[in-house]
Amino acid sequence: MRNLILGFALTALFLIGAALSFLWTPYDHTVLEVTNKLKPPTLAHPFGTDQLGRDILSMIMVGARTSIAVAIVAVGIGIGLGVPLGLAAAASRGSWIDEVIMRGNDLIFAFPSLLIAIMITAVFGPSAVNAIIAIGIFNIPVFARVTRGAALSIWQQDYILAARVAGKGTMRISVEHILPNIANLLIVQGTIQFSLGILAEAALSYVGLGAQPPVPSWGRMLADSQTLFMIAPHITLFPGCAIVLTVLGLNLAGDGLRDLLDPRIRRAGL
Amino acid sequence: MSVLQIENLSLAIHGARILRHISLSIGPGEIHGLIGESGSGKSMTALAVMQLLPEGAEASGAVSLAGQSVVTLRDADMCTLRGATVGMVFQEPMTALNPLLNIGQQVAEVIALHDNLSRSKAFVRAAEVLERCELPRDQFPLTRYPHELSGGQRQRVVIAMAIAMKPKLLIADEPTTALDVTTQAEILKLIKRLADEDEMAVLLITHDLAVVTGLADDISIMRNGEIVEQGKGAMLHRTMTHPYTKALFSASGHQPERAQAGQDRALLSVENVTCSYALPRKTLLQVPERFIAVNDVSFELHQGESLGLVGESGCGKSTLTRAILGLEPLQSGTVRLDGAEMTGTADDLALRRKMQVVFQDPYSSFNPRHKVDRLIAEPFHLLGRTARMDEIDEALVSVGLSPTDKEKYIHEFSGGQRQRIAIARALIIRPELIILDEAVTALDVSIRAQILDLLADLSEQFSLSYLFISHDLSVVRRVTDRVLVMRAGRIVETGETEQVFTNPQNPYTRKLIAAVPQLSDA
Numbered sequence: 001m002r003n004l005i006l007g008f009a010l011t012a013l014f015l016i017g018a019a020l021s022f023l024w025t026p027y028d029h030t031v032l033e034v035t036n037k038l039k040p041p042t043l044a045h046p047f048g049t050d051q052l053g054r055d056i057l058s059m060i061m062v063g064a065r066t067s068i069a070v071a072i073v074a075v076g077i078g079i080g081l082g083v084p085l086g087l088a089a090a091a092s093r094g095s096w097i098d099e100v101i102m103r104g105n106d107l108i109f110a111f112p113s114l115l116i117a118i119m120i121t122a123v124f125g126p127s128a129v130n131a132i133i134a135i136g137i138f139n140i141p142v143f144a145r146v147t148r149g150a151a152l153s154i155w156q157q158d159y160i161l162a163a164r165v166a167g168k169g170t171m172r173i174s175v176e177h178i179l180p181n182i183a184n185l186l187i188v189q190g191t192i193q194f195s196l197g198i199l200a201e202a203a204l205s206y207v208g209l210g211a212q213p214p215v216p217s218w219g220r221m222l223a224d225s226q227t228l229f230m231i232a233p234h235i236t237l238f239p240g241c242a243i244v245l246t247v248l249g250l251n252l253a254g255d256g257l258r259d260l261l262d263p264r265i266r267r268a269g270l
Numbered sequence: 271m272s273v274l275q276i277e278n279l280s281l282a283i284h285g286a287r288i289l290r291h292i293s294l295s296i297g298p299g300e301i302h303g304l305i306g307e308s309g310s311g312k313s314m315t316a317l318a319v320m321q322l323l324p325e326g327a328e329a330s331g332a333v334s335l336a337g338q339s340v341v342t343l344r345d346a347d348m349c350t351l352r353g354a355t356v357g358m359v360f361q362e363p364m365t366a367l368n369p370l371l372n373i374g375q376q377v378a379e380v381i382a383l384h385d386n387l388s389r390s391k392a393f394v395r396a397a398e399v400l401e402r403c404e405l406p407r408d409q410f411p412l413t414r415y416p417h418e419l420s421g422g423q424r425q426r427v428v429i430a431m432a433i434a435m436k437p438k439l440l441i442a443d444e445p446t447t448a449l450d451v452t453t454q455a456e457i458l459k460l461i462k463r464l465a466d467e468d469e470m471a472v473l474l475i476t477h478d479l480a481v482v483t484g485l486a487d488d489i490s491i492m493r494n495g496e497i498v499e500q501g502k503g504a505m506l507h508r509t510m511t512h513p514y515t516k517a518l519f520s521a522s523g524h525q526p527e528r529a530q531a532g533q534d535r536a537l538l539s540v541e542n543v544t545c546s547y548a549l550p551r552k553t554l555l556q557v558p559e560r561f562i563a564v565n566d567v568s569f570e571l572h573q574g575e576s577l578g579l580v581g582e583s584g585c586g587k588s589t590l591t592r593a594i595l596g597l598e599p600l601q602s603g604t605v606r607l608d609g610a611e612m613t614g615t616a617d618d619l620a621l622r623r624k625m626q627v628v629f630q631d632p633y634s635s636f637n638p639r640h641k642v643d644r645l646i647a648e649p650f651h652l653l654g655r656t657a658r659m660d661e662i663d664e665a666l667v668s669v670g671l672s673p674t675d676k677e678k679y680i681h682e683f684s685g686g687q688r689q690r691i692a693i694a695r696a697l698i699i700r701p702e703l704i705i706l707d708e709a710v711t712a713l714d715v716s717i718r719a720q721i722l723d724l725l726a727d728l729s730e731q732f733s734l735s736y737l738f739i740s741h742d743l744s745v746v747r748r749v750t751d752r753v754l755v756m757r758a759g760r761i762v763e764t765g766e767t768e769q770v771f772t773n774p775q776n777p778y779t780r781k782l783i784a785a786v787p788q789l790s791d792a
Binding site: 167168177 | 592622636
């Protein structure tokens with residue numbers, strides 16, 4: 001329960017920061033003020049300023065938007081395609097449909113995701129959209145596997161037999177009985193993939209393949225600051241902490257949510 | 271001197287009282303039956319003897335094993351006692367063995383642990399012990415793995431592990447509950463023989479009075495953590511005084527009042543049905559062989575009749591059930607319901623509403639995410655409409671539950687209540703036939719008696735027919751008009767229930783009936 005609250009608090013901090021940045025940021029993150037560069041944290045600039053004199057707090061707030069957008073859409077692609085594929089594979093277990101779906105997944109798994117992302121950027125040019133597609137594609141087999149594995153065990157339950165006796169078809173049983181019973185796993189996997197998406201976006205931006213300037217991104221902030229690390233450690237520290245705390249918060253929240261969503265555990269009292 | 275002496279044992283776990291003032295003693299070579307329904311504390315008593323109590327447990331009173339008090343023992347000393355002085359056999363032979371070790375290794379491990387023997391000597395001893403447990407070496411070499419053995423053979427391995435060190439006390443916790451009746455009879459005989467040969471005391475824990483009365487020297491009846499009655503095994507049914515004991519005895523032999531068999535109209539007719547599964551391929555290009563689970567089975571079930579189907583596990587009962595329900599493709603033959611043939615297509619929906627099913631396991635037959643109203647309304651899919659509130663209420667009331675229960679989740683109910691809900695689900699669309707697939711097997715005797723009464727009532731009230739599938743012959747005898755005996759995919763005997771039970775024709779039926787433990791024999 002403590003983990004859940006901490007996880008939610010960190011996640012909320014990150015979401016509120018991102019939402020607030022649409023309305024207000026302490027400074028305009030596009031305005032350069034070179035005379036004021038590399039200032040350590042002060043009251044006027046709580047996180048200090050970067051090598052071009054931009055306010056780091058403002059950049060982190062706007063950068064959170066990029067992270068969220070990329071991670072949400074990527075997880076959405078993964079769930080939207082992976083879960084139905086996994087359900088279909090479990091429903092037709094052992095048949096050629098199952099084989100085609102799962103071997104297709106293996107095929108995608110066989111390629112390192114960053115390599116594919118680099119390939120996509122090489123062909124279409126670097127952009128946040130391409131990063132989303134690259135990360136999203138690699139979420140599909142993850143969700144398909146989790147879904148299929150969990151669904152297979154649910155298919156063995158007597159209540160599925162009861163539903164079949166009631167004349168319900170495969171589709172209907174999958175949606176009505178299987179999906180709610182594996183939802184907790186999918187939520188946990190979703191939050192983990194969400195945090196991995198944030199990491200992947202940061203990694204792609206770090207090597208220059210994600211969101212392009214002037215759109216701020218945590219990964220690029222790290223890349224830009226690495227040569228100045230010895231002179232002004234704060235410009236590396238704050239984006240780094242933002243990534244770590246967000247990923248930690250999402251993982252804790254996912255774990256806590258799983259417990260909370262299960263009526264059996266909920267009744268036992270947390 | 272007694273081997274196990276429990277005096278005034280009380281136990282609380284996190285403040286909840288589990289056991290109250292338990293006293294019993296077992297002498298060498300004696301078998302003591304500890305009987306109770308689930309939650310009565312019989313397994314906790316065994317765990318207290320082994321000092322394997324869960325965290326937060328506080329015990330008071332005295333437990334002594336062969337004159338030595340175990341309550342004051344340190345854990346390290348207790349470890350040498352467990353396995354050497356006390357052996358334990360658990361209910362589920364499928365999970366009590368490590369699937370990665372062969373049977374020789376599992377038994378030798380116990381011996382090597384306590385005797386510091388070399389590997390090869392331990393294996394020689396293991397072979398002897400397995401031989402004593404009727405697993406001769408030429409048929410069951412030590413290199414067999416658990417998955418290559420049947421349930422009864424696995425239970426013999428578990429017993430071999432428990433008696434390998436010639437313990438003074440053997441605790442057997444529901445050792446035969448998961449087994450077929452013929453296997454059960456053999457295992458009980460084995461335990462009896464080992465107790466006699468080794469002068470070993472046995473604490474036999476079970477919920478089944480019939481199992482114990484023929485076997486045990488002494489019997490203790492437990493209820494809510496207390497021993498309500500103790501007595502000599504064979505005499506108990508004559509000397510018993512406590513009302514609970516009497517209730518237990520009458521529930522075990524409970525005979526629901528039923529109207530006699532119905533009309534001649536065939537409601538369900540199964541004609542020459544054969545079902546088979548493809549076995550795994552042995553080589554890449556070979557056509558996989560097929561295992562014939564149901565072999566050319568034909569029978570009829572008449573309107574208003576209660577028909578029993580008995581057989582041991584693996585005989586094809588479940589496959590036949592699923593075939594009748596249209597969940598299993600037929601290799602050949604037809605299933606007719608009320609004269610119309612089931613085709614296995616969507617056209618069957620209209621037919622299927624005449625037939626519903628209740629499964630064995632009250633815990634896995636419900637989607638834990640749905641509330642009761644949604645769970646029991648599921649068969650309305652066959653009618654193509656949703657259930658009205660009053661129909662849900664009525665179904666719940668007819669199985670003895672309250673309409674307010676529909677707002678609850680399934681985990682809020684006990685096993686017996688869940689089985690009532692399962693019956694409500696089967697009943698709600700007013701079918702003519704309900705298939706009861708081991709529907710009372712997992713229930714305690716008193717709950718079972720209530721459910722059997724309920725089924726008898728409902729059958730009259732809604733003119734239902736039942737196909738009663740079970741491996742429990744004594745129950746089938748009491749609730750069915752006619753019975754089918756199934757073995758290895760075939761029906762080997764059919765007839766009026768009393769006829770079959772008093773005068774079985776087929777040798778297999780005779781063997782089956784002879785193996786059933788009888789309360790009246792005691």
